């Protein structure tokens with residue numbers, strides 16, 4: 001049961017800017033308790049759920065943090081900043097690096113709270129499509145969006161209303177060890193572009209502003225009770241659940257402190273007053289995708305059995321089947337696994353792009369030291385892959401076009417052309433198209449395989465190159481070490497020889513020291529040799545691991561190929577069934593037409609005979625009448 005929850009509204013007055021103070025601008029607003037008071041000739045007071053004076057800095061902690069918890073419990077949440085130009089909306093919602101606003105703080109709370117809930121999986125889709133895994137990722141996307149949105153000057157005197165900003169997080173969650181239905185909540189964090197005179201040149205921004213005003217008018221203002229014009233703008237369509245629907249909504253009515261902003265402040269507070277009277281219908285959002293999918297599957301299988309049991313399928317059933325399959329495809333895209341797969345796919349694509357770039361850089365600076373031949377090979381394979389990709393795309397387009405044409409012809413055929421010759425032409429066209437489709441599909445398969453082969457070869461080459469580099473550098477290190485030991489020994493030997501040639505004799509103590517030195521060097525040499533053996537062993541181990549990875553990869557590829565083959569076979573069987581049904585229908589039509597032709601030809605012969613008999617009778621009558629001296633009427637004289 002939805003729970004009736006009022007939209008919470010808080011007034012907020014920003015501080016005077018240094019420039020405003022310097023110019024000695026007059027104050028136009030004060031706050032007292034839950035009230036915001038507009039000063040001036042006639043004071044106007046507006047009561048809300050709270051009112052924050054300029055010096056207050058703890059709004060997030062006090063009003064927003066608990067909403068992160070509610071969002072994680074499965075409730076939709078909206079936080080909306082409304083106000084005239086330069087009233088402090090961006091400062092409140094986005095803030096600055098030193099003083100972050102509601103959006104960055106809220107996303108941080110969501111991730112922190114989610115990470116504390118062990119035993120649950122979360123899927124957080126930021127900006128509607130991108131699955132985000134960390135606060136930093138969210139912030140990065142948010143910054144990009146903010147930069148794109150900033151159109152107007154930041155000079156407070158020269159404000160142009162800029163775009164509305166809606167930052168949306170979709171939070172999906174499920175329990176890891178349970179089949180319980182998951183939860184899915186949507187969070188909208190909205191900065192509505194300045195409620196200003198219609199000076200904006202962007203009709204979409206203006207439409208959004210007007211839309212919000214009209215919706216609030218109809219929800220809690222003078223037009224209360226009238227139909228709510230959500231469809232008036234994109235913004236209001238998007239925020240339909242936030243205003244009067246299923247969402248816990250908090251609105252911040254932002255006012256500028258200067259009396260020059262009186263009209264903007266009055267507009268803002270009046271609208272906020274309307275919002276204060278609105279009650280939303282809030283409920284827990286269960287993610288029932290899996291249940292819907294199994295219901296659709298059951299219905300499809302029932303219908304399939306029904307269609308299979310009759311030789312003349314009912315057209316409505318066929319249409320319904322198509323609809324159900326479409327629904328199933330849509331529902332499947334909503335599953336957790338599919339979303340994760342999509343997310344992984346886009347992540348892999350991104351990594352691949354970066355990897356390609358990285359390889360190119362590596363190629364450029366490794367000309368001197370790297371294995372030039374292997375690098376050239378990698379580049380050539382990359383080119384081959386690009387070409388194969390392009391060819392694959394072309395073929396794919398041809399196959400898609402042929403498929404579409406085939407579908408069209410089949411549809412035409414099933415609508416039953418009147419004349420047999422047209423039918424024949426269509427059947428011939430269908431056969432031709434089928435043939436071309438088959439050929440193109442085969443070519444496509446070959447291309448796809450070639451593409452996979454190239455990719456695999458490219459990976460192998462990259463791994464070989466890496467191994468080669470490691471090997472070379474290890475060898476270099478060991479060689480350096482051995483050379484050093486050898487040089488030491490040579491130097492020592494040369495010194496001894498020099499001394500002895502100069503007639504120097506060694507005492508027993510010196511001989512002993514020299515022997516110790518020699519044995520130390522021998523030990524050092526054997527350590528280096530041992531290190532070399534270790535490196536060789538490590539190399540052999542890595543080679544084995546690489547082979548294992550390659551084997552697993554190959555097995556996985558074969559499995560995938562088998563699955564693709566199975567899918568292809570299923571499609572072919574389905575296609576063959578449809579073809580047999582169409583041909584059978586065509587044969588029945590042909591047989592009926594032949595029967596009709598035989599019947600009509602027999603009937604025609606009968607009529608010709610009857611006609612001849614009638615002509616004979618008429619002639620006989622003419623003879624009789626002529627004999628009797630009479631005249632026949634003209635119509636009998638000249639029978640048709």
Ligand SMILES: Nc1ncnc2c1ncn2[C@@H]1O[C@H](COP(=O)(O)OP(=O)(O)OP(=O)(O)O)[C@@H](O)[C@H]1O
Pocket residue numbers: 014015017083084085086087088089090091092156159160161162193194
């Ligand atoms: N709480 C605050 N403390 C200090 N300065 C603030 C505060 N809120 C807003 N300001 C300052 O007031 C000016 C206007 O604020 P802001 O850009 O957030 O307004 P806005 O309503 O988003 O404007 P617009 O809709 O026209 O883009 C900025 O210079 C901002 O730094």
